[in-house]
Every structure is written in C-alpha cells, then in structure tokens.
Amino acid sequence: MSHTPYPDSYYAASANPAPDRPALQGDHETDVCVIGAGYTGISTALFLLEQGFRVTVLEAARVGFGASGRNGGQIVNSYSRDLDVIEKQVGPQQARLLGEMAFEGGRIIRERVQRYAIDCDLKDGGVFAAINAKQLRHLEQQKALWERYGHTQLELLDDRGIRSVVGTERYVGGMLDRSGGHIHPLNLVLGEAAAVESLGGIIHEQSPVVKVQQGAMPVVFTAQGQVRARFVVVAGNAYLGDLLAPLAAKSMPCGSQVIATEPLGEEMARRLLPQDYCVEDCNYLLDYYRLSADRRLIFGGGVVYGARDPANIEALIRPNLLRTFPALRDVKIDYAWTGNFLLTLSRLPQVGRLGDNIYYSQGCSGHGVTYTHVAGKVLAEAIRGQAERFDAFAALPHYPFPGGRLFRVPFTALGAWYYQLRDRFGG
Secondary structure, eight states, X not given: OOOOOOOSOHHHHTOOOOOOOOOOOEEEEEEEEEEXXXXXXXXXXXXXXXTXXXXXXXXXXXXXXXXXXXXXXXXXXXXXXXXXXXXXXXXXHHHHHHHHHTTTXXXXXXXXXXXXXXXXXXXXXXXXXXXXXXXXXXXXXXXXXXXXXXXXXXXXXXXXXXXXXXXXXSOSEEEEEEEEEEXXXXXXXXXXXXXXXXXXXXXXXXXXXXXXXXXXXXXXXXXXXXXXXXXXXXXXXXXXXXXSHHHHTTOEEEEEEEEEESOOOHHHHHHHOTTOOEEEESSSSOEEEEEOTTSOEEEEEEEEETOOOOSOHHHXXXXXHHHHOGGGTTOOEEEEEEEEEEEOTTSSXXXXXXXXXXXXXXXXXXXXXXXXXXXHHHHHHHHTTOOHHHHHHHTSOOOOOTTXXXXXXXXXXXXXXXXXXXXXXXX
C-alpha cells in the first residue's frame, strides 16, 4: 500500500506530534462519510459530531496534506470576490446572508482554538497594504462596504501608519483588520482533527477514495474498504481529481508558492513587522507574509495555473521578497514549497448537492482559511435540515472556463498576465 508523506515544508517540520491514522480496511457504516481531511472536511466533521452524528473521514494522504497544511497561515475575512461583486449578482436576502458569513470564519477558528486548546500560534491583526493611491482608495471603499455589514474592527493607515506596522517604503498606506490574524495552519487542522477524534469521530489516512456510489445510502470505496453512509460530504478541493466529474468541470487547481527564511532574530523581526501582524498587498497577483513563532519570515505569492510544481520556487519568490524587504538580501531560505488551491471562474466558492445526500464545497480561490470553517458549519446545518445559509451559497452563479478543460490554463494565464501588467503600472 502506498504511503504519501507531508511535503517538505516549514509547517511539516514544525508540526505538533500527531498519530498515524490507519488506512480504511473492510466494510463500515456511519451517518456521514467525509472525503478529505483538510479544513473543509474536518470543520464539517467537528460541527456534525458536536450535534451527535457519527462521522468517518477518509483522507488520501495525511490530515492537512493539501492547502490546509501549506497555506500562508493568514486569517483574512470575506471571499476572493468581495461583497460588492456579490451584491450585483444576487438578491438582497442572499447578499445579506453571504455578507454576514463573510466575517464568521475567523470567529469560528478562535472558538475552536479556545474550546479544544489547540496550539497553533494564533496571533491577532491583519494588514492590507496599498502600493499606490488607487489601491488606497479601494481600501477606503472596502472599509465602508465591510462596515455596512457590521464589521467595524477596521482602521485606515496613512503612509506613516503603514510604516508603523511594516518596515518597508513600498506602501503608501493600508487598512488594519483587527479581527484578522495568523496561525500555524497545519497545527490548526491537526488540533481540529484531534478534537474530531475526542468526540468519537474516525479518521482514516492513506485512504484515497476511488469511487462514490450514489443512492439512498451512498457507498464510498477505497482500495481496501468501503463506507456506507446516510450522507457524504465531498471536501477534496484541489486534490479531489476527477473522482466526481461534475465537480471538476467548473474549477481548476492552481499552485501558490511559499518560502520560509532562516530565523531572523528578535531585532530584525521587530524591524520588519513590529506589531507581528500578517500582511498582504492589494495586487491582483498578491504577495503575503508574516512571522512564524520562531521569527522566520514566511513569504508567499505567485500562481501556477494547472497546479504544476515549479522547478525553482525560491527563484520565483525571492525577487518579490527583496522588493519589499531589501535588508534581507543575504538571508538564507530554509524551506520552499508549493500548495494547490482550487480556482473558480467567478472566484466565489461552489457549494451544492449531488442527488439528495452528497454535499460538497470547493473553490475557495485562495481565500480558504476562513471560508472553509464557515463552509463546515453551513454543510453541517444543511445535513441537519437547516438549509437557508447553504442555499445562499448554492444559488451563486458559476460558469465553465472559456475553451473548456483543455484551454482553461492558457486562457486563465492570459487573463492573469493582463492583471499583472495592471499591477505593475498602477492600473
């Protein structure tokens, strides 16, 4: 039987101890079978277990193997497309529900960390950094938009204010979201998985699903076993592959690259990020960064469409790192890794149901840390028969990529190239 280990990332190297969970063997029955042990799957399982359901989770590799254990570790509110875009697409009731949920994920994470004593280096505060005056005006509009939905933990930063939180001359201003923050993402999902097991949930690792048989009692098959359930939750996102064709047709896996420096020491760390906030800029192809608990700078960015692993991740990311922090010219990069996220054409998540009892959520489009925790709650509500919030997501319009699956990578890359030029020239 194949064994898929974690990728060679800083997160895997600094992960809290976790047990090896056995692969699925033989025939089993449960209330809910969850496919995928990332944030979406584990969050859903935890909400269901708290409501008294029996839950079995099947993971192809290890808990948090995919984007949940490789991302930038930033708690960022809203969606990859903001609420003003959603308002233009849906009715007022649906917009209200989606707007309320846009700021719920961070609260769920903090509640989980407190309730289950999860050690994941949680820090408060996230900054959106504007590179030019146009981006700063956009942040002013974004602040007004979010405050209209009751999110008031925001502060605009002028040129002096931004330099008090980020040690660079690159930005003209920004916005601080005090409800944002950052975490060790793999340790968060490992802690949530331990909480699942503490409530009687079962997690099988090294158990890739090979087939889902639909029906009144769906059956989920792996190479060496099967699970019969009343409900199935599909939470594989960019690592689902072609298991369920309808879910693959309107989405595309993409890769984002991350590097972690050697430990910087207290003086340099304070110089770069004196308030220990996480930061992302306002470009379409954005950079994002933060300090780890041992004062490494974790810096990510870039997109590889089609989820290929780049030959030299450090060469892709280091120029952006030095553009922001020239003082790090001689710093050593200890880790470099890539992780896949699932992109939708609308850049809004896809939520729905296949038949009567197979639920799914996918396509976070790079905004998954907070959204996936909301999705877990929404999916659990729907399975319990409370579908209003589920329906608000399910009714969002989604479209296939231009040119179909064959041409989705070149067409999307062409669009990204256009936006990259706009970023470069301040458009």
